[in-house]
Amino acid sequence: MRQDLYAAYSLWLREMLRFFRLKSRLIGSLGAPFFFLAFLGMGFGSGPALPGIPQGTAYVSFLTPGIIGMTLLFSSTFAGLSVLWDREFGFLKEIMVAPVSRTAIILGRTAGGVTTSIVQATVILLSGIALGMTVTGPWGVLLSFVFMIFIAATFIGLGLAFASKMEDMSGFSLIMNFLIFPLFFLSGALFPLDRFPSAIRMLAYFNPLTYGVDGLRHSLIGTGTFAPALDLAVLVVSCLAMLGLGAYLFEISEVK
């Protein structure tokens, strides 16, 4: 048990080493969300307020939690999928042949992915504040990190599930374009959900990121669509379900 925790910590440590060593990847992966935030914020923030956004809330304040959600969605799914890279480059075998429980391996990888995702999300949060977002206060920011952890863990589970079922990286762009982008657009990250036709809105209600973005808005800018408790409850359930699924599929996959 102690050894398993130590192994999980070692896996986390490796993720940190790799993450901070690859500065170009870090900057590269932050590029897209930053430009979304900066240019959408400038473009939509200057005109008349978008319908559906509460009076007195600047668009950049509304947008930043959404882009934080986007950052977490992309980086966490990517962290889960990175099992594929380890498989491709052979390192997964080194991990799998070690006398460490599979649960500890998943724990270490999830902890690593959550950390790197939240580091990136924090950069986006700070950028939002620099671009004129008004934050409710320190407790709100603290609460937003709770939401961030559950959002990140949910999508690491998703990435892990896909990585366990995929043979190689050929399906990667399929997942990116047909799963990750729709999840992003259907989360209310860019505009309020009630702008969607009701049928599409129903889809958004099945998207865990919808509740994640809503929870982030509650904690960071003090407005939102659902009750914050509902947001948290849905995220906890989806996090457990996705991590459970990812862990199960990872466990039964064999290393060829």
Add this chain to the structure above:
Amino acid sequence: MTWNKSVNTLMGGTACKDALMNNRNPREDVAILIKGLTKRFNGLTAVDAVDLNIKKGELFGLLGPNGAGKSTLIKMLTTMLKPTGGSATVWGYDIARERNEVRSSIGVVFQDPALDTMLTGRENLDFHGRMYGMSSSLRKKRIEDVLELVDLSDKAKIKVEDYSGGMRRRLEIARGLMHHPNVLFLDEPTLGLDVQTRRHIWQYILSMNQREGVTIVLTTHYMEEADYLCDRVAIVDNGRIVALDTPDNLKDLIGADTITLETQNGADQLQQSLQSFDWIKSTSISAESVELQVDHAQLRVPQLIEAAYRNGVIIRSVGLHAPTLEDVFLKFTGKKIRESEGTRNAMYAMMPRRR
């Protein structure tokens, strides 16, 4: 609880380790015991009911062409693949039911590289030590030891992506050894390396086996590698073991050395003039050449030349051929290792391939 047990086995709590071994292993001298082990992948039988014992301290070789089932066998013994039939124990632990115990008893160097190229050599080793529960001070010491063993001490701080193929291989071998495994598996340890590096790695493997007393199981499709390194060799073909013995005994199965004498004027005359030598087992003539079956061929050549000279036969060239494992392979499988590689590869190309 399970962990403590394996830590002791690993880290050399000697008294405890011995007690454990005696408990676990009724046949104390056996490192690996394989009974009817089988693996099928959608209709293709990669390993076909293999029975095998490997002794403690042995340097054991699995020799066969690519696709013969060597790697699949190793992957089952290292808990990477689940067998579809039969059973095996490694260091007394069942490979299907006691996977974690097996994992703590073994070190593995895989056929394909399994290093994190973004980390340095030392970081790769440190990560390995952590995963095997080694303390910080023990890791430090062992990293120095194994780096020295494979001559990489001065390259420890370089990222692995800047290592050459041979350096990566040596680092992996060092890593496999770092946690004091009881059994070390080397899957094609010198595949794709140049001759000089291969020789070096052979020296490392031998010194590991001798200095650290590790039981080593290696797979190879290089005859000379199996011949040079291994105490015993199993020839594997189509998922089965077709021959198993020491390299010398295997070669003895082929028989004596062959001497080929090419003459300028009259092979018949030469054959007659050699009849007085009772150590010649058999002779045959083809065109201007005489072929002799003898033991210790190199000692006999001077006498043959002299006899020819006395009888006025001029010898143009002398050829010596000692039996090799290649001949043994040919005898047991009916084909040369290169040929069979070709046919197996062709077969593989037609099958949907999983990585």
